[in-house]
Amino acid sequence: MRKSRFTEEQIIGLLKQAEAGRPVAELCRQIGITDTTFYKWRSKFAGLEVSEARRLRQLEEENRRLKGLVADQALDIQVLKEVLGRK
Numbered sequence: 001m002r003k004s005r006f007t008e009e010q011i012i013g014l015l016k017q018a019e020a021g022r023p024v025a026e027l028c029r030q031i032g033i034t035d036t037t038f039y040k041w042r043s044k045f046a047g048l049e050v051s052e053a054r055r056l057r058q059l060e061e062e063n064r065r066l067k068g069l070v071a072d073q074a075l076d077i078q079v080l081k082e083v084l085g086r087k
Contacts, residue, residue, distance in 0.1 A: 006031075008053035011041050018042070 004011075014031065018024055018038070028038050045053055 008045070008057065009050050011045055012048065012050055012053060014038070015042055015045060 006014075014027055018027055024035060024038055028035055044056075048056065
């Protein structure tokens with residue numbers, strides 16, 4: 001997973017500037033992102049405080065790690081079933 005150049009604080013600060021009435025195109029041009037990226041951030045972080053956004057990131061990372069563990073275990077189970085099935 002690619003790490004963002006921007007921290008949660010920066011993203012939420014940018015979203016608050018847009019809520020305050022600053023034009024989205026100007027904000028995007030200033031920090032060097034596309035409008036699409038801005039709107040993805042807005043759908044993900046809208047209404048969140050910095051601490052909540054950090055918690056969201058931690059939960060997403062934990063979810064990714066647990067999905068990997070489940071996939072590894074499923075693969076192990078499949079291999080064991082194949083080995084036991086040959087006997």
